[in-house]
Amino acid sequence: MLAVSNLTKSYRSASETVAVLRGVNLQVAAGESVALTGESGSGKSTLLHLIAGLDSADGGEIRLADVVLSDLTDAGRAELRRDRLGLVFQQFNLIPSLSVEDNLKFQSRIAGRHDAKWHDELVERLGLRHLLRRYPEQLSGGQQQRVAIGRALAPRPLLLLADEPTGNLDEETADEVLALARDLVTRSGCGFLMVTHSTRLAATLDRQVHLHAGLIA
Numbered sequence: 001m002l003a004v005s006n007l008t009k010s011y012r013s014a015s016e017t018v019a020v021l022r023g024v025n026l027q028v029a030a031g032e033s034v035a036l037t038g039e040s041g042s043g044k045s046t047l048l049h050l051i052a053g054l055d056s057a058d059g060g061e062i063r064l065a066d067v068v069l070s071d072l073t074d075a076g077r078a079e080l081r082r083d084r085l086g087l088v089f090q091q092f093n094l095i096p097s098l099s100v101e102d103n104l105k106f107q108s109r110i111a112g113r114h115d116a117k118w119h120d121e122l123v124e125r126l127g128l129r130h131l132l133r134r135y136p137e138q139l140s141g142g143q144q145q146r147v148a149i150g151r152a153l154a155p156r157p158l159l160l161l162a163d164e165p166t167g168n169l170d171e172e173t174a175d176e177v178l179a180l181a182r183d184l185v186t187r188s189g190c191g192f193l194m195v196t197h198s199t200r201l202a203a204t205l206d207r208q209v210h211l212h213a214g215l216i217a
Contacts, residue, residue, distance in 0.1 A: 007060035022214030035202035038211035053077030086152030
């Protein structure tokens, strides 16, 4: 599903060039959940942003199914995020003017792949039936993150990327939300790559990889 080969990325800082990624190799299979760990500043979020096409690598290759990201234009990468990727971040990024139901449907509608049956399953699995008419400001943090996960999975993406998705949640709520995400990833058959600083949460996924000094250990 995802194959990252010899990926490099550097940034210019004052008078020096800082190498963040120095030849990263990573694979995620369909239906597999992988935790990406590493100390603060190790490049975890940089790697996720490159895979999402939000930034461009200096070298190496990112392949999602049959698509090589470096072959795409900016418009092509935006289309990839819309049609093939699900993105979940620490900040919930829900649209405040839309109800829970419309937030859930937003991604699948713009991708042209809204599936009413899958939508209903997401609503039930995520426990959102009684919240559909509410707005994001009326929800708890855990409820908002469940909506964000449902929105990301609604178009049935090939890959779900999550950057510290439980960082704003208490431990009990984090466990609950991540368990729901793992279950829905299994049901949808997509790959799941999650950046986390929590070794406890990382251990609940199928596999853990560690980013250190710009390389996957």
